[in-house]
């Protein structure tokens with residue numbers, strides 16, 4: 446697993462601010478549960494103070510993050526006033542740097558010149574898909590070429606880059622989602638987030654869902670697809686810093702999500718499936734090697750994993766344990782913590798259990 450050092454993030458949500466239009470899947474006001482459109486820059490200092498009170502000692506790096514809108518699509522003066530207010534904290538050493546998310550079609554030299562004098566380190570690009578018909582059906586209003594240009598330009602200017610992609614958009618399928626991940630691998634962002642498409646109330650997608658022209662992915666299919674995408678990025682040493690929507694308060698309002706593969710432990714489910722695949726493959730190999738004593742050894746087995754991975758190998762509600770026991774007819778299956786095993790591996794022992 447490729448990991449990035451985790452900064453302590455102070456988030457500022459700017460719902461739909463700077464958006465040229467509404468994407469079909471989006472209702473930022475639902476997502477952030479903030480009704481106020483223009484976040485006043487003078488609210489930044491009290492917000493920083495409030496968040497810093499929760500900063501654990503172990504997180505050295507602190508970033509303020511402007512999320513939820515299209516940062517570089519905001520008015521120049523407003524961008525500058527938000528960044529000026531934040532920059533004071535960078536100068537005093539309280540905050541290390543700034544990050545924001547923005548649309549690919551707003552990443553141009555003129556916009557980047559505005560932020561040049563501030564301590565912006567990280568720019569997250571709302572890629573969503575690298576398939577132009579999926580982008581058009583989702584009413585994104587930009588193309589995959591915009592994303593290619595945006596990530597290239599950000600890299601040229603020395604920014605840390607993130608790519609946010611979505612699966613299950615209108616017109617998307619497994620093939621186009623995997624191709625999107627391949628195109629993104631080629632563009633080498635520093636990290637990726639993968640979001641399942643859910644149907645948010647009051648979005649255009651909600652209308653299409655209600656009239657039967659859009660069906661979301663099932664949770665199981667989505668977990669399997671995101672697993673395949675995760676493995677592609679992992680193989681290419683690109684850290685995936687998030688899979689699934691944030692289990693934050695705004696999503697607890699059941700009415701906000703009408704349908705779709707939302708689960709508060711989505712990322713955990715993806716990792717559990719990866720560990721299940723690894724366990725099945727290792728057990729198959731080991732049982733095949735010990736085929737002469739098959740009947741006796743199949744009654745018991747142990748899977749050794751790094752202590753931090755116990756819940757991943759077990760799966761939600763011990764789902765993986767049940768599958769493995771049934772598949773291999775094992776009566777006694779033990780999961781043993783072993784800190785000598787790497788967090789992305791496991792070892793099977795047929796003599797224990």
Ligand code: SF4
Nearest residue numbers: 464467468471513514
């Ligand atoms: S997805 Fe992003 S660009 Fe589209 S409407 Fe929502 S916030 Fe704006």
